[in-house]
Amino acid sequence: MKQALEDIRVLDLSRVFAGPAGSMILGDLGADVIRVESPQGTDSIREWWPFVKNESTYYLTANRNKRSITLNLKNEKGKEIFLDLVKRADVLIENFKTGTMERLGLGYDKLQALNPKLIMCSVTGYGQTGPFAREPGFDPVLQAIGGLMDVTGHPDGEPTRVGVPVVDIMSSLYTAISILSAVRSRDFSGEGQHIDISLLDVQVSALANVASSYLMTNHISKRMGNDHGNIVPYQVFQCRDKPLMVACGNDQLFIRFCETLGHPEWSEDEDYKTNAMRIKNRIVLTEKIQNVMKEKNADDWFSLLSGKGVPSGPVNNIEDVFKHPQVQARQMVDEVAHPSLGKVKLVRNPILFSKTPITIKKHPPLLGEHTIDFLKNELQLSDDRIALLKEDGAI
Structure with missing residues (x-):
């Protein structure tokens, strides 16, 4: 049986964690996810320690079930190829700073004119509007600004960052959920739409009972270490x-x-x-x-x-x-073959379907690993044309 998203193609321009982890969920669900990076690489997560034979374990965490191609979006020929891909795509995910896509001549209005069914999801620190819209946003900064650090840690200690990039993780889930909803909406309307995901919005929404305590009673929650403010023990x-x-x-x-x-x-x-x-x-x-x-x-x-x-x-x-016996019984670790690492162990997707099981079909790709194959077999470009594109710096 086919997976739910096998007929969906996703162009993934995103970097670091929130966007890539969101597109990975779509890839796990069967979507054809194509990572698009510059020939020099645009994802700093590839440089984050620790490494296995020069491959970042952090990068491996968020990029399975994807292909990787390189395109220089500042090069006119590279941009032409990208626009051709947009015409064939269902979804585009990007997490450049607000306004970058417009400066590249790739704003949503232009892309939707090429493909009215395109769903574009922009994942940024602060969203597309508001006085902080053009500020860079990284997970720990949003944990701080969004109140999470102030309620995390011991009462007599300093505000504490959660030990995993929890804002990025939550944002990746909202990225996938919003895209799935937009795909469903498109089934009815035939039209795509632009989705604006803000990490700060996600963090504020995740304040949960801490937020409601303030909004309804003006109570400002404080750090309580491992205790709970509302329940004992x-x-x-x-x-x-x-x-x-x-x-x-x-x-x-x-x-x-x-x-x-x-x-x-x-x-x-x-x-x-x-x-x-x-x-x-x-x-x-x-x-x-x-x-x-x-x-x-x-x-x-x-x-x-x-x-x-x-x-x-x-x-x-x-x-x-x-x-832990339960973690092992649930087979939470999976393996996938990798071109330079042999086999790599990854945490599996936590969703268990009875009819369309999720598998790791593609390893986290090397930078540009599928560029030549993609241009030849899907865009039908000749070897000579590909050589010229490479010489011109377009790929």
Whole structure:
């Protein structure tokens, strides 16, 4: 059975993570994704450490299931080839600074005139409008401006960046979701549209309960380390060997938790009986729990709490994650052949379809790996024409 997007062609001009990870999702779903870079390379992520035989593991993370061609969009012949590709494309993704596509003569109005069905998704730090529209935007900067860092970290510590590029990751999801929606809309209208994805918008939307607390009560949330501002106990406790996260999301779970710890009387104490009272008496209760938790290893507590249906889990390092029996049972690691690296291991797409399974059909491509083949077999250009284009700096 064909995958859902096998009839969709995507031109991917994006760089670094948010845009490329979004186009990778489309590639995983069957789309023909063509990375378009300059002959000298335009994606700085290729230069990010660590490396495997000169290939950036960061780049490998976001670029499977794509082909790569090189075109110089500042060269008239290169631009002509690109415009020819636009006529044949369904989707164009770009994440240049706002206004760059227009300066190149490749703004949406011009491209839509060539292809009225084209869906163009622009992914930028601050969006296409507003006083910051032309500012560069990178994930940690947006974590800072968007409030995430201020509510992350310990109360007496400094604001803390999330350990993965979470704004980029969320933006990649919105990129894919918006494009899928636009494709569906085009099924009805026959027309494409321009999508404006702002990393700042994405981050603000992800403030979730922190945002609603402020908007509805003027409460400004602050850093609480691993504690939760609205639920107790919902935090990390140090066990005999390592930390364990415990999440008692309601009073019934707290009762089971207390029984497991051998202190059922805590759940009957008026100071701790309800979540509201536990929040009020957080410090004293937390100290009592901590004194008990340090008596056993984290895995032992996990087994006991699991038997009572209380959500918990040890704080694993990355090696522990990939050795976890559930992660292994779900086969979260896949391998794909690579022209210079042999086989590379990648984290699989987390979506499991019953009829159209996702596979890694294409390795993350080398820069311009498919240029010659693409020009010859899809644009029907002769060897002589390709040689002239290369000599002219167009490819």
